Amino acid sequence: MTPTLENLDRRVTALEAAQGNTTETLRWVVTKLARMQAVQDEHTLRLERLETKVDALDGRMDGLDGRMDALDGRMSAVETKLDALPRVIAELFEAAEKRLMAAIAQR
Numbered sequence: 658m659t660p661t662l663e664n665l666d667r668r669v670t671a672l673e674a675a676q677g678n679t680t681e682t683l684r685w686v687v688t689k690l691a692r693m694q695a696v697q698d699e700h701t702l703r704l705e706r707l708e709t710k711v712d713a714l715d716g717r718m719d720g721l722d723g724r725m726d727a728l729d730g731r732m733s734a735v736e737t738k739l740d741a742l743p744r745v746i747a748e749l750f751e752a753a754e755k756r757l758m759a760a761i762a763q764r
Contacts, residue, residue: 660668
């Protein structure tokens with residue numbers, strides 16, 4: 658079967674239509690990929706900014722941890738002094754009582 662001119666013309670027309678559809682599809686794919694790349698770039702920038710903020714917060718937290726440790730040490734010292742306070746007061750009363758008794762005995 659030999660191809661006729663009409664048959665060839667119909668086949669060429671079909672190929673041109675298919676090529677047009679393919680070109681249109683490729684343009685659509687390229688557009689979508691470009692949009693996806695733009696969104697990815699934006700998200701990457703946002704992520705980098707968030708990482709910078711988190712790093713800064715980590716630094717601040719480290720500083721706060723150090724300060725809390727220092728406060729814990731100071732609180733322990735205050736607790737120790739408070740625990741010793743009744744004994745110290747008792748010793749002061751005892752010493753004052755002895756001085757008072759000595760003063761009374763001298764009269």
